[in-house]
Amino acid sequence: MSRIQIHRAHAMDHEHALRVADELAREMTAHYDFEWHWEGERLKLRRTGLKGEVAVNPQDIGVDLELGMMLRPFKGRIEQEVVRQLEAILKRHS
Numbered sequence: 579m580s581r582i583q584i585h586r587a588h589a590m591d592h593e594h595a596l597r598v599a600d601e602l603a604r605e606m607t608a609h610y611d612f613e614w615h616w617e618g619e620r621l622k623l624r625r626t627g628l629k630g631e632v633a634v635n636p637q638d639i640g641v642d643l644e645l646g647m648m649l650r651p652f653k654g655r656i657e658q659e660v661v662r663q664l665e666a667i668l669k670r671h672s
Contacts, residue, residue, distance in 0.1 A: 579644045579645065579646065580644070580645040580649075580650045580653050581642065581643065581644055581645070582630075582641070582642070582643040582645065582653060582656060582657045582660065583640070583641070583642050583643075584640065584641040584642075584657070584660060584661055584664065585638045585639070585640045585641075586638060586639055586664055586665065586668055587637060587638045588637070588638060588639055588668060589672075590671065592634070592636070594671060595634045595639060596619075596634050597671075598634075598639060598667050598668060598671050599621050599632045599634050599639055600621070601667050602632060602639075602641075602663060602664055602667055603621050603623065603632060605663045605667070606623065606660065606663065609659060609663075610625060610628070610656075611625055612624065612625050612628075613625060619633065619634050619635075620632070620633050620634075621633075621634075623643070626646075627645065627646035627647075627648045627649045628643060628644065628645055628646060628649055629643070629644050630642050630643035630644055639664065639668075641660055641664065643656070643660070
């Protein structure tokens, strides 16, 4: 398995940070056809060849993805797109 781990600091209240994570999941779903659901404070993501989560913490939002063999060649592209989406969403909500 190949991993993508991204963390971005935030200064939002908890409810606002949860909305950011929710918006990120919706945008990622539009690009990558994820299935997702909340498990407590963690947003679980899954699709063929990929699973992961978005964790909302008091100081940061973390994205942790595990790529299967078929998606490994696209790791850089996927990571760039997730970073771009997360940073754009955080900018809109700051």
